[in-house]
Amino acid sequence: GAGVSQSPSNKVTEKGKDVELRCDPISGHTALYWYRQSLGQGLEFLIYFQGNSAPDKSGLPSDRFSAERTGGSVSTLTIQRTQQEDSAVYLCASSLDSSGNEQFFGPGTRLTVL
Amino acid sequence: RKEVEQDPGPFNVPEGATVAFNCTYSNSASQSFFWYRQDCRKEPKLLMSVYSSGNEDGRFTAQLNRASQYISLLIRDSKLSDSATYLCVLTSGTYKYIFGTGTRLKVLA
Numbered sequence: 001g002a003g004v005s006q007s008p009s010n011k012v013t014e015k016g017k018d019v020e021l022r023c024d025p026i027s028g029h030t031a032l033y034w035y036r037q038s039l040g041q042g043l044e045f046l047i048y049f050q051g052n053s054a055p056d057k058s059g060l061p062s063d064r065f066s067a068e069r070t071g072g073s074v075s076t077l078t079i080q081r082t083q084q085e086d087s088a089v090y091l092c093a094s095s096l097d098s099s100g101n102e103q104f105f106g107p108g109t110r111l112t113v114l
Numbered sequence: 115r116k117e118v119e120q121d122p123g124p125f126n127v128p129e130g131a132t133v134a135f136n137c138t139y140s141n142s143a144s145q146s147f148f149w150y151r152q153d154c155r156k157e158p159k160l161l162m163s164v165y166s167s168g169n170e171d172g173r174f175t176a177q178l179n180r181a182s183q184y185i186s187l188l189i190r191d192s193k194l195s196d197s198a199t200y201l202c203v204l205t206s207g208t209y210k211y212i213f214g215t216g217t218r219l220k221v222l223a
Contacts, residue, residue: 031209042215043158043201050209091157098209100146105157 002026004106006092012112013082021077021109025094032075033103034067035091043091049075050098082113115140120202120214128222131192135217137202138184144212147178149187150201152216158201161187192221 005024013019025032034046045059049069060066064082069075079086089110093103119138127133147164162169164176164185175188185204189196202214 033211043213045210048209056210100205100208102148102160102163103203103211104160108157 004092004094004104006090006106006109008109009107010110010112012114014114015084016081018078018080019082019111021079021090021111023075023077023092023106025073025075025092026104027073029094029096029104030072031095031098032069033093033095034075034077035093036088037091037108038088046077079111082111084113087111087113117141117206117212118202118204118214120217122215123218124220125217126220126222127192129192129194131221132188132190133192133219134186134188135200135219136184136186137214139202139204139212140183141204141206141212142180142183144204144206146205147185148203149176149185150203151198152201153198158213161200189219194221194223197221
């Protein structure tokens with residue numbers, strides 16, 4: 001597709017369940033980012049990928065959060081044993097490379113943990 | 115001091131008005147600067163990049179002042195559709211993007 005896509009668009013889950021969120025970046029973009037945005041708040045950086053490697057995982061809030069990227073394209077963010085405070089919109093963005101080009105965002109996944 | 119600071123607003127302006135937002139930053143080594151707009155419950159979308167020489171895109175003008183470490187966005191002839199939150203974004207290091215918390219604009223009929 002022309003833009004960044006994410007799935008699912010909405011996810012409601014019960015506390016303690018695991019969830020997987022998917023991001024498909026713009027074709028040819030080597031840099032991929034995950035952010036989290038709680039209602040009325042700014043963007044919180046989670047993790048950055050350059051190609052398949054993740055040189056910066058510093059924003060992951062706990063070891064329940066992990067992410068991978070395969071083939072330098074699709075990325076999956078996994079949250080294990082979800083908690084209510086994990087409820088937020090999870091946004092994925094990609095950019096051509098890591099030289100400060102503009103980022104393009106996907107529509108996000110709205111996660112609700114009951 | 116926060117890396118990026120923006121007045122949260124809201125700025126309530128009538129249609130046709132000119133409005134300006136500033137954003138200050140603390141890292142003098144930042145290289146790239148952007149303005150994004152974010153509509154309610156939507157993802158941020160790139161509005162424009164900001165260059166040292168200043169740049170204009172239709173009704174929108176962006177300026178960068180490296181000496182005073184701020185960027186600005188000017189919107190002329192405001193439209194109802196300009197109502198959104200405007201995010202100041204800059205790079206920190208080679209790959210990291212720092213987002214301001216945004217300035218909320220409401221254009222009133």
